[in-house]
Amino acid sequence: MATSPHTHLLQNPNHLLKSPTTHNNAFPVTSVRTMSNTSGRSISIKCVAPTTTPTQDRPYVPTQSQDRVFNFAAGPATLPENVLRKAQSELYDWRGCGMSVMEMSHRGKEFLSIIQKAEADLRTLLDIPEEYAVLFLQGGATTQFAAIPLNLVNPDDPVDYLVTGSWGDKAFKEAQKYSKAKVIWSGKSEKYTKIPSFDALEQSPDAKYLHICANETIHGVEFKDYPTPKNPNGVLIADMSSNFCSKPVDVSKFGVIYAGAQKNVGPAGVTIVIIRKDLIGNVQGVTPVMLDYKIQSENNSLYNTPPCFCIYMCGLVFEDLLEQGGLKEVEKKNKKKAEILYNAIDESNGFYRCPVEKSVRSLMNVPFTLEKSELEAEFIKEAAKEKMVQLKGHRSVGGMRASIYNAMPLAGVEKLEAFMKDFQVRHA
Ligand SMILES: Cc1ncc(COP(=O)(O)O)c(C=O)c1O
Secondary structure, eight states: OOOOTTHHHHHOTTTTSOOOSSTTTOOOOOEEEEEEOTTOOEEEEEEOOOSSOOOTTSOOOOSSOTTSOEEOOSSSOOOOHHHHHHHHHHHSSGGGSSSOGGGSOTTSHHHHHHHHHHHHHHHHHHTOOTTEEEEEESSHHHHHHHHHHHHHOOTTOEEEEEEOSHHHHHHHHHHTTTSEEEEEEEOGGGTSOOOOOGGGOOOOTTOSEEEEESEETTTTEEOSSOOOOSSTTOEEEEEOTTTTTSSOOOGGGOSEEEEETTTTTSOTTOEEEEEEGGGTTOOOTTOOGGGOHHHHHHTTTOSSOOOHHHHHHHHHHHHHHHHTTOHHHHHHHHHHHHHHHHHHHHTSTTSEEOOSOGGGBOSSEEEEEESSGGGHHHHHHHHHHTTEEOOBOOTTTOSEEEEOOTTSOHHHHHHHHHHHHHHHHHHO
8 A cells, every 4th residue: 555644644543642641530632633645735633532521430431442443334333432441341240239231130120220211311312302202122223114104003094205215215115014105205216315395395185194214324315404294183203213312303393203223322222212102002903012112111111121231331322422411512523523524525526426415414424436436445445454444335325435423533534534635645
């Protein structure tokens, strides 16, 4: 691989961070390094100290350990390093109870305190109104594609789907089995790069709900605002799997929000459903017991054995997000990270391209292609050598995709930006 002015930095992303001398009070200082590339343009690389305050019970956490990669995977995705370390420190013996979370009864007081705290913290984070239930379920967001129509409508009821990417399309196909589902708009012919103007939508007047995928993980298309169902008795339903807790959301605009945890809030295995309580209780007769929101809600998500460890991990992530100052602060960081990558793409004179219309570009998943597509494999290979992994685009669209969920540190995005510029200099 040819070297360039960025090579040293790429190989030593954290070399400017001071080592802590104690565990309690010596976080690394923020440091800025300015370098110039071969075209003479300055590039600042900033190594940023963690934003959480160290506490006695929380181990010291560096910005990014030298032994960890920057993982740009779409999900399962990178988790906050301090959350992983906290889980590690509690793994063997959870808070002196003599066993790990994986071993304890889901009906015991220890686990009840874990799930109740996770729910309370999520309610605080998203400011979830009292009239909404929070469920921790299994089966992934894919199971919700069926559970939604099964719980909310009869087989002959009309429901609308606004399809802005592959996940919305999958949700629609599943809903067809249990309702009279209709696609009222699809971005497929334009390769899922747009969201339509809401005024132009031809919603069914009596649709029981309007379903959207708030962030299309594969195509990188994100709603910045939400449509209102035309039917005054209809509700808006959103699959928020890939932008859940990445920004504040007015929950009261929705009948149901659901999200698989494994992108922004935890490991794969738990799916969070936030549902307005008056929508619960009208389930279709054929619905399996596990998909019945009434049963799950009456049993506080403990009808059967829940994914205990996953719920515990989500709880740690929620605590971490609250410690960061809540979702407004988290959104600011996410905007900054996304801006860095989109600017790198837009300022590359066409060397990199993002096909998504600018106004609806995702803050979470940044898809891009190379003008010289024959270089894409080389890009991914070289990035991996620099410890930036999982940058390959989804197999259905190709190119590259950088998923930069909440837990992706700014340093990871800056390192990718520096790498993109360096790669361009060497291959333009
Ligand atoms: C937006 C969205 N919805 C649904 C799914 C399916 O989630 P699961 O694999 O948890 O069923 C995914 C998975 O990546 C997704 O990104």
